[in-house]
């Protein structure tokens with residue numbers, strides 16, 4: 001059965017390397033023999049689409065077809081990993097996947113809080129268009145706002161529907177957490193109390209502690225349950241994640257995250273510029289440790305860079321420790337403040353983009369290191385239960401901290417400083433933390 005379907009699905013593998021320009025490009029950048037067959041992926045996917053549309057399929061056949069699409073996507077991911085320089089060219093495969101297989105999976109319910117805010121506006125269209133859960137998974141968006149922002153949110157809903165995304169199944173707009181979180185697979189907690197003029201950091205912590213206590217409790221009572229994933233973006237993200245998690249005991253602590261993915265991409269972008277790389281995919285093993293705040297530690301100690309066809313030590317290629325310590329680290333730590341100064345508003349499109357990356361990686365897995373604040377199990381001497389950003393690999397919708405990394409004295413000092421700040425934040429909100 002599977003073989004028959006595979007034969008139909010792959011029956012029309014047109015050669016897609018007729019273009020002389022593409023040939024010249026691959027001659028220069030990659031082994032053409034190795035990738036030639038794999039570049040036919042878009043044609044294979046289109047064939048899968050025809051099988052899906054034009055035949056009455058049994059449940060067994062649908063399962064087989066899903067497997068086939070899975071194999072095609074895996075091939076695409078392997079190709080990208082083996083040839084990081086081809087990222088731009090290969091991205092067109094993604095849009096083929098999107099169009100060809102939009103309705104094969106069950107919809108995923110995603111709650112977004114603060115949905116009519118700046119990040120929300122940049123985020124929702126990408127969630128709806130398949131950027132986070134993939135081109136073959138429909139989504140139902142469940143959007144939460146304060147009552148005063150509901151009108152604006154209804155306008156956002158109209159626009160979302162007007163896009164006619166094949167992956168958008170429904171949109172729910174509400175000011176009630178119990179409605180927004182009902183049955184959700186993912187909750188993206190973006191809305192938070194902003195820091196107003198003259199407000200002390202301690203007051204900001206308290207105000208947000210109240211919001212994330214309410215939302216944690218509502219998630220506990222109404223979300224899907226032990227398979228729900230919760231990613232906190234609203235600041236102070238790590239401590240808000242801790243509060244939400246402690247108030248939602250039915251959801252495993254490992255399912256909560258605090259977003260440091262934007263700090264991660266900021267670091268990659270700056271390194272890529274400094275080393276004059278073709279693409280940020282030519283860097284790996286970079287990470288952010290600790291808090292999403294100015295004490296975070298962007299760490300290049302273990303990073304590799306793709307140069308002349310080989311992965312080499314980034315530190316050795318850079319050969320400029322003074323730039324690392326005096327320019328790179330402070331610039332990544334202060335990037336949020338620099339954007340507020342320039343734009344008059346905090347980063348929104350880049351934060352939304354990083355959240356898409358974060359969700360996609362959590363959902364579909366990673367082969368390279370990424371960063372996210374997660375519930376510490378004591379790794380690298382961090383107090384158990386704190387939400388601490390680590391180098392992570394995601395697999396099967398679970399994360400593992402990259403083990404056995406050697407820390408030099410400089411790195412340890414940085415990690416100690418951000419660890420101390422997170423302990424202080426936790427102690428300040430102690431009254432909002434039911435026992436773990």
Ligand SMILES: NC(=O)c1ccc[n+]([C@@H]2O[C@H](COP(=O)([O-])OP(=O)(O)OC[C@H]3O[C@@H](n4cnc5c(N)ncnc54)[C@H](O)[C@@H]3O)[C@@H](O)[C@H]2O)c1
Pocket residue numbers: 113114115116117118119120144145146149190191192193194211232233234235237259260261262263292346347348351
């Ligand atoms: N982790 C990160 O990397 C990162 C990066 C950028 C911004 N942020 C943080 O993300 C948050 C949102 O940023 P923004 O630019 O979208 O802010 P924004 O002020 O434009 O939007 C926030 C929205 O949240 C809503 N809101 C507030 N309290 C709410 C509640 N209890 N329930 C539901 N909605 C609520 C507001 O009505 C508003 O529409 C801020 O806390 C910001 O500091 C985090």
